[in-house]
Amino acid sequence: MASRRSTRHDGDQGVRFSRTLFIALLVLSGALIAFDRPASRSDAFADFRSAFTDIAAPLLELGAQPLRAVKNIGPYFRRQGELAEENARLRQQLIEARYWEDLAYRQRDRIEVYEDALNVDSPAIEDRIGAWTVADPRGPFVKARLIGRGSDAGIEDGYPVINLYGLVGRVYETGRRSARVLLLTDLNSRVPVMADRSNARAILIGDNSPYPRLEYVGRAPDIQEGDRIVSSGDGGILPRGLPVGEAVSTRDGEWRVRLYSDQAPIDFVWVWPYRRIVPPDREVDAGEADLVDPVEAGPATAGTTAETETAPAGGSEPSPAAEDPEGTP
């Protein structure tokens, strides 16, 4: 505990552990814990956090660069013997991929025609914002990553984040030069998804395990082992069709998802600029909110407008609209 000789040196080492200061700092820590709860975080705290990560981002980037340089060393040495075999397999896959590439181009052209006809304005691939992971802390509280781009690059709270393989999470704290991404595995993550094969709806709920749960699937869900799970777009929170993972069933009958994004360590990601689709009855409110430009107003405003759609709030349940606006399953 604090020294009784509060203002005197403690031994010849010259340490001062002032009782008054110690108690003051304890009270300050307690106050911070009480007021910086994710569920009720004020704009001032969100601003402070974003400002700190903005300052720390270049230092963290400095620390991440050497790791990025040696990231393939482990697998390289481990798989030396398998390289020739893998090379042959990749060549075969490349030949097959050319067919799919042609098909994709044809489908893209067809979709463009349909989108023009329907006047659909979906985000173009080139609009995605690329960013490197600068911090990937492990801890008991939040499963989140810090990326090295922020509102200066056009990132806002709520934007989906994807990597080469699939959906990684959503932006929930945006600074000017950095942003924090809440991963799908986090306790507070709630994402409306569906099975690509059957359109069976569910909510993907993170529980800190590598395989998030599928909830609200109904009594007899039309989900099969290995079904491709994609974002459903329900509630307008995320765009429809972002690849999430594969359905796997557990021994106790639960459905979980093996995330595509976990196929490789998450390093480079794309942030997908996406405007939330607002129901017609709330369009007026949304219009008023849009009058304030979140970039100009700073991250606090962005945080406030996105508070209802991002899920860092501790234990916040998804809105009924997000859960299942179409009443299925």
Add this chain to the structure above:
Amino acid sequence: MRKPTERDALWLSAIGCILTVLAALIVQAAPTRLIDGITVMPTWPLMAIFLWSGLRPQFMPPVAVFAIGLAQDLLTGAPMGVWALSYLIAIAVFRFRGEDGMPRDLPPVFARFAATLLLAHAIAFAAGSFALEQMADLQPLIIEIVATILMFPLIAYLVLRRRRGGRSGFIGG
């Protein structure tokens, strides 16, 4: 060449303290998973705080301990104050006192650190659960404690060996 004075040594120690604490915070948040999926990370900042509060207690006043904990909160995305509070209390309870300060043998230093680590993580778990309004994930906390306990003897050995003026010997010297 001029022999370093005590004042020079103090300045060097101060710079060393700042650099090691900064490095500890950066490594704590670094994306080490990139290297072949390394997912285990010891609590480097607590090691730095504990060893510096034993070696040079004047460099680790409560304000410094609080600031390091708060920086860790902000870098890891944890609710603010969780690690600041736990480090403050744990160091206040278990820091080395008296004229001799930190012993020069590893076992007592290790035992004291293990107690500090357990107390700090217990407080962090309670405070974090309170802030999140749900139970924090216990598994990463336990993994972190085990990794720190395994890593600490090596770091402490190097520090104590340097403190003994390079004399060899694992215990004593």
